[in-house]
Amino acid sequence: MKKTDENAKAYWRENVKYLVILLSIWFLVSYGAGILFKDALNEIRLGGFRLGFWFAQQGAIYTFVILIFVYVRLMNKLDKKYGYDE
Structure with a gap:
């Protein structure tokens, strides 16, 4: 196994x-x-x-949008950490 394979597995x-x-x-x-x-x-x-009503109607949507931005930020950091950024 090459180092790049180990790097890719750690990334995933x-x-x-x-x-x-x-x-x-x-x-x-x-x-x-x-x-x-x-x-x-x-x-x-x-x-x-x-x-409870607020979470069912609006809070969940706000949380989903925030999670999208958190995921983007985490993935950008992860890409840089493993050298996959462009």
């Missing part, structure tokens, strides 16, 4: 780790806050709306 291992973490956050926000923990979150109000 770290990439998959980031994906698992970010997708877990995505799942917790969309399914957890919007469905599972809705009743508990509805006890809290945000801007006049119940927090």
